[in-house]
Amino acid sequence: MGEVTKTLELKLVDPNVHKRQKLRETQKAYQQALQAAFAAGCDTQSAANDVVVEYDLSGYAKNALKQYVPQLCGNSYDADELHDDHPVRFTNDGLQLDHQPQNAIEWYVKVPHHEDYHLWIPARANPEQREWLEAVYADDAEMGESRLFERDGTWYLHITVTRDVEDKSEASADERTPPDESGEPCLAGLDRTPIGVDIGEASLVTVCHRDGSGSPVRPELWADDGKAVRRLRKTYFTAKQRLQQRGSERIAESYGDSLWDQIDDVFHRVTREVVEYAESVENPVLVLEDLTYIRENMDYGEYMNRRLHGWGFAKLHAQIRYKAAEVGIPVETVNPRNTSKACHACGEHGSRPRQATFRCSNDGCWLGEYQADVNGAINIADHYRSGESHRRSDRTSRQKAGDDDSATDGASLTGPQDSHTDADTQQETCGTYAS
Known part of the structure; x- marks a missing residue:
């Protein structure tokens, strides 16, 4: 029995206009908070907290920033070296998964937007990582930090996962x-x-x-x-x-x-x-x-x-x-x-x-x-x-055309303002998985 860590990749399936807007708002607020905390030279979590607390982000993103910025400042990076395309980081309890294998698109992910507001979005998983994703869903693997980013108009999530694996x-x-x-x-x-x-x-x-x-x-x-x-x-x-x-x-x-x-x-x-x-x-x-x-x-x-x-x-x-x-x-x-x-x-x-x-x-x-x-x-x-x-x-x-693709299980996961039941899951997406 040994502990193995792997990065899982999920491709978000064509979020609608509302959800794309919310994802970009999260991305913009995160970049602004990151730049501000780094420019202020926050080399402790307390100092970073004083800066990022003012931004319209979920606690999961703020906590990730409080851990990340001191690492950057401790390595004496110059503020001008920070890029504008840093992925949005969430702490290990930020994301939630729902699995609906009866649907054409089986996986749904809850992405935090800001406090008490999150987005349920359908996602496609790398087929080679299915066993790991099912272990996460079944709580037999520990989810670590996750990262949200956009590439060529498509949104992806990378999730760090650790589990015990028998030889x-x-x-x-x-x-x-x-x-x-x-x-x-x-x-x-x-x-x-x-x-x-x-x-x-x-x-x-x-x-x-x-x-x-x-x-x-x-x-x-x-x-x-x-x-x-x-x-x-x-x-x-x-x-x-x-x-x-x-x-x-x-x-x-x-x-x-x-x-x-x-x-x-x-x-x-x-x-x-x-x-x-x-x-x-x-x-x-x-x-x-x-x-x-x-x-x-x-x-x-x-x-x-x-x-x-x-x-x-x-x-x-x-x-x-x-x-x-x-x-x-x-x-x-x-x-x-x-x-x-x-x-x-x-x-x-x-x-x-x-x-x-x-x-x-x-x-x-x-x-x-x-x-x-x-x-x-x-x-x-x-x-x-x-x-x-x-x-x-x-x-x-x-899967028959026109079938209802919305998630139906996991009502206990559904948030107050947005649910995975209204996800746009009828559209098919093409292309490869994030590398």
Whole structure:
């Protein structure tokens, strides 16, 4: 186990006119504060604070300046040597990420503008750094200083990230299997054992696979964890509404952060156990439902849709993916069509008289009733076994024109004046990533 630091790059996707203006205002205010503090020879954080406190910047940018300017002055730079294109720096807690893998543009980033005002903007990530970005989103990597800059009319973010990496993580699935023409590991010719991973509300996660004779074996359900997360989420929404009614927004936010931290702890433990389950299976491949289809297929009424949209599908997916990559286990996705409706034994559609029970409608089927989440997990694995799988790089080309691209999960991250739900995500961008 060793600590590794890497700079991740995100390209902001065509911010609208309003957001471009706000980004340039932040850039201009930062440059003015930097020049003023440097010209004043601020060689301590206290001295730099006295200067930058007057500028219309977020506390994250001001704190970064208080650390940066004394370093410059301590090295005896001449003020005339400062360029006008210094990137805007933010301290490690300045940015926030949201992940919506069901959308053509999966990542959203919260960029601080000034106190109590921030901008949610969709962003494209360097595909080679996806595993690291998912680790950041899942809170398993520590975000350091970030830098915002504009190049040839395009805005970029560089984020310093540190994480613990096992020595064998470098020898991932890409090295264990030869790549195909797309650069992805080629699974052809390998006798993979697909493990279906069903993420739901009753059982937080359910996994199951078939043995050599085709019989489902070793189903495992994290039902108690599903109950724990439902209880925490209900507590959060109830308390948030009451506190907001009393005008206690900051208390509601602080209380919500505490509860979401508890939920994250559950997510991390469960996804780690899912990967450990996969490690115990010979030549495994973890099979998830492609979230591209999840949201458009959800229509259980306003109350249930809110609960399910915020259930944490994206975060659980991200954690499973990067934790599996660390131990060299491939992850594939399949269309979730009928995985919860079809009988894994005969293929006929059935019903769910209770949340955890699947009842086959075929009188001639031996199955009768079965655990619903296990039935779903087996169907997910069978979709992969039948030859259906989607690589992550295919999502954009499969996204239907006109789909709503706005982020829907992470309401707790949304700021008071600007949200990521109004991001301009329908436009495609061309060009290379920042170097």
